[in-house]
Amino acid sequence: MVCLGNICRSPLAEGILKEIADPERVIVQSAGTAGYHIGNPPDPRSVSIASKYGIDISTQRCRKFVSSDFEDFDLILAMDKSNYRNIISLAQDERHYQKVRLLMEELPDGPDEVPDPYYGGKDGFEEVYQMVYRACEALLERLRKEKQDL
Ligand code: 4NP
DSSP, X not given: OEESSXXXXXXXXXXXXXXXXOTTTOOOOOEESSOTTTTOOOOHHHHHHHHHTTOOOTTOOOOBOOTTHHHHOSOEEESSHHHHHHHHTTOOSHHHHHHEEEGGGGSTTXXXXXXXXXXXXXXXXXXXXXXXXXXXXXXXXXXXXXXXXX
């Protein structure tokens, strides 16, 4: 799960997917394409909205997306198109390109991007939580169908 700062959207996406996926089958991490907040915990507004829904993301720490993530993960899900382009700019071959998608592509009828809530109020975080939750459910459903063993 990748966003810009790895303190608002992708930590929520990591927490949500970890909550609803089988940890024996799905390994989830998050990262940011920018390095502004490396080592920091998620934004308190993300911690708070996750906590409202029973998910503790407070122990996550920000890291930057690195090229080796292309080898370590099967799927790299970008929160918005700018994140997508930043990730793609680091891809070295077709196999890497194929791993990168927009998270919201999992819900074809909705918006393409998870809006950046950083400069808004806390209402933006509720919207982000709901969007990301639904996309994560759809992602798992797709993987279950494709792989039959998740
Ligand atoms: P995120 O939000 O990409 O969802 O973590 C942001 C966090 C920090 C900044 C921008 C977006 N920033 O400019 O510091």
